Amino acid sequence: MTGDVDGKILVGRSEKPEFLTLKLANRHGLATGATGTGKTVTLQTLAEGFSRAGVPVFAADIKGDLSGVAMKGDGVDWILKRCKEIGVEYQADEFPVVFWDLFGEQGHPVRATVTEMGPLLLARLMGLNEVQEGVLNVVFRVADENGFLLLDLKDLRAMLAFVAENAAKLTTTYGNVSPATVGAIQRALLVLENQGADKFFGEPALKITDLMQVDRSGYGTINILAADKLMGSPQLYASFLLWLLSELFEELPEVGDPDKPKLVFFFDEAHLVFDEAPKALLQKIEQVVRLIRSKGVGVYFVTQNPLDVPETVLAQLGNRVQHALRAFTPRDQKAVKAAADTFRPNPKLNTAQVITELGKGEALVSMLEGNGTPSIVERTLIAPPSGRVGPVTPQERAAILAKSPFKGTYDETLDRESAFEMLAKRAEETTPEAAPGKPAPDAPAPTEAGTASGGGWISDVLGGIFGTPSRGRMSVGEQVTRQVAREVTNQVTKAILRNVLGGRSRSTRAVSSTSTRRASGGGNDFAQIFDDFSGTGRK
Incomplete structure (x- = not known):
């Protein structure tokens, strides 16, 4: 003009x-x-x-x-x-x-990278309180001292998990680092990611x-x-x-x-x-x-x-x-x-x-x-x-973008090695690899009862009652006891299902029959099964 x-x-x-x-x-x-x-x-x-x-x-x-x-x-x-x-x-x-x-x-x-944003603006972005912001500062400090690059949100998520796992060690150096606080930051990070912020960081x-x-x-x-x-x-x-x-x-x-x-x-x-x-x-x-x-x-x-x-x-x-x-x-x-x-x-x-x-x-x-x-x-x-x-118009915008001096410069995401990849690599180096088809050394082996009937947690409990270990090599006596535990598990599971499903179709009768059993000193299905196998009986 x-x-x-x-x-x-x-x-x-x-x-x-x-x-x-x-x-x-x-x-x-x-x-x-x-x-x-x-x-x-x-x-x-x-x-x-x-x-x-x-x-x-x-x-x-x-x-x-x-x-x-x-x-x-x-x-x-x-x-x-x-x-x-x-x-x-x-x-x-x-x-x-x-x-x-x-x-x-x-x-x-x-x-922008997570590091460029910094803990102050990031804390404001996630709506963190002072305690959570303090822990976020610890995360940035630990990442910096260990050479972990914080580029995108998955890097920050990996660092939060790392800090939570090592909270006891970090507390002596950086002050109290509560796993619960780390969990709160992780939830805020999830909300941020759902809003589309993962497209901005990187x-x-x-x-x-x-x-x-x-x-x-x-x-x-x-x-x-x-x-x-x-x-x-x-x-x-x-x-x-x-x-x-x-x-x-x-x-x-x-x-x-x-x-x-x-x-x-x-x-x-x-x-x-x-x-x-x-x-x-x-x-x-x-x-x-x-x-x-x-x-x-x-x-x-x-x-x-x-x-x-x-x-x-x-x-x-x-x-x-x-x-x-x-x-x-x-x-x-x-x-x-x-x-x-x-x-x-x-x-x-x-x-x-x-x-x-x-x-x-x-x-x-x-x-x-x-x-x-x-x-x-x-x-x-x-x-x-x-x-x-x-x-x-959308067509005019597209034409302007096609002639832009930055066409192709920022359009594709670059994902180079950073905290996420570095921590994953460290975990692989410190954990022995499991042979194909075999559980990892620290992984619990599946139990027979868990495999056969889906009631493995019950057999573990009953195994403790009978003094039977739930894992490892067993003697003949232990195997017999384990068989008993498995049978009890199956019967208990059936009894539970029978009581639950049967109760839906005859709720009124179930209340009266239960009262009758209690009045006459009778036990429930679980107690009866337990008595049969243990041989103790109920008086």
């Missing part, structure tokens, strides 16, 4: 054009507003502006609407009208887009540099994460975005304040990042947001309510776009006041009142200017996008 100027992105127009200065874009930002007030269009306008300036973008596409940025705009009536209102000429454009998807269905698969892991591409025309690539299905697992969504932000912070070099960001990161549905986040995680988010600026990365949170973002993080967000809020409830009224108080006041505006009166496509805008001070808040008409507003 011709309204963009060198070093700036046109956001919209109030009494004057409102620009976002690229040199200050890594000071982060916030876009808030109620559903249907135009946040997605604002996000697309900003993403296009960054791309046009040669800045790569990463954004989650919650409803699929953002994907249309890959196609040339069609100049519908409302867009042409808006351009006329803000005094710019409409120019349709399309932008380089790479589609990603944690599930590998609507884009290239995105993967290799090849995403290279951060692949998100920072610029095409031949100098446009920055817009990386779009398909998140419509991912929103069904909000903890996975939030944990992935936090992992990605942490990886950017750890891998990128210090650059100070560049003329424009190296990457801009949009956190859509930002409240999911902070909901029920433990204190340690909130501190990590605050630290990363505060320090990643010097890595040349701008972070923009997109959410409905400014109260969704903790104050410590909110204080780091210099560029603000506030769409309409509705003050229907006390919490809504508090949000309106909080939003109004964060802006630099404009003597011409009652900011709190205007927030509730804004129409669709309007917003209160305050951007950093000069030496980094926020501009006076202005009521602004947001500039329309140059790309298509709305989703791409």
Whole structure:
């Protein structure tokens, strides 16, 4: 769009054009507003502006609407009208887009290893308490000290089993490691796997540099994460975005304040990042947001309510776009006041009142200017996008994926030797192999009674009563006693079945007959059989 100027992105127009200065874009930002007030269009306008300036973008596409940025705009009536209102000429454009998807269905698969995710984010992902998180840290420490690679979920499951088996030994070194706690983590891991997280953990892991591409025309690539299905697992969504932000912070070099960001990161549905986040995680988010600026990365949170973002993080967000809020409830009224108080006041505006009166496509805008001070808040008409507003079709998405520079790079899973294979190999080396057709040395041999009648557990019990071992070589006397035990087992089994099955067809008579036997001193079937074989009789 011709309204963009060198070093700036046109956001919209109030009494004057409102620009976002690229040199200050890594000071982060916030876009808030109620559903249907135009946040997605604002996000697309900003993403296009960054791309046009040669800045790569990463954004989650919650409803699929953002994907249309890959196609040339069609100049519908409302867009042409808006351009006329803000005094710019409409120019349709399309932008380089790479589609990603944690599930590998609507884009290239995105993967990370378990080690890269780390115990803190993984504990949050699985909803573990402090004790369980502590044991998970032990698992990571043991894996690291023994050289076991944690790449995918089966590696983590194998390590959990290893720690449970060696809990007594590990407790003396790392503190209490309860098998029950390990079991709770394993159950949480199963839930995580059922939600599809097993597709996220593994290799090849995403290279951060692949998100920072610029095409031949100098446009920055817009990386779009398909998140419509991912929103069904909000903890996975939030944990992935936090992992990605942490990886950017750890891998990128210090650059100070560049003329424009190296990457801009949009956190859509930002409240999911902070909901029920433990204190340690909130501190990590605050630290990363505060320090990643010097890595040349701008972070923009997109959410409905400014109260969704903790104050410590909110204080780091210099560029603000506030769409309409509705003050229907006390919490809504508090949000309106909080939003109004964060802006630099404009003597011409009652900011709190205007927030509730804004129409669709309007917003209160305050951007950093000069030496980094926020501009006076202005009521602004947001500039329309140059790309298509709305989703791409499945056929268009498939065509874009077919031309992607990363086609074939991430599409196939790599499963190299890691903790699962290494622990399995160790188990094979320490356990003698059983000969074909013979039980392993430690495996219990099947008993005759168990083989013949399926009542092996009963014969073992009766074998103990008669002083007869249930396994090993037996003398002639022992064999006779064992035969007796087997016969008793068969009779007991029949008696049990007879009582159970017979009781269903003659329940009333069974009650009266049992009472009669008890009154007359008679025994039950089991007792009678036992008396017959033992020769003791009952008095």
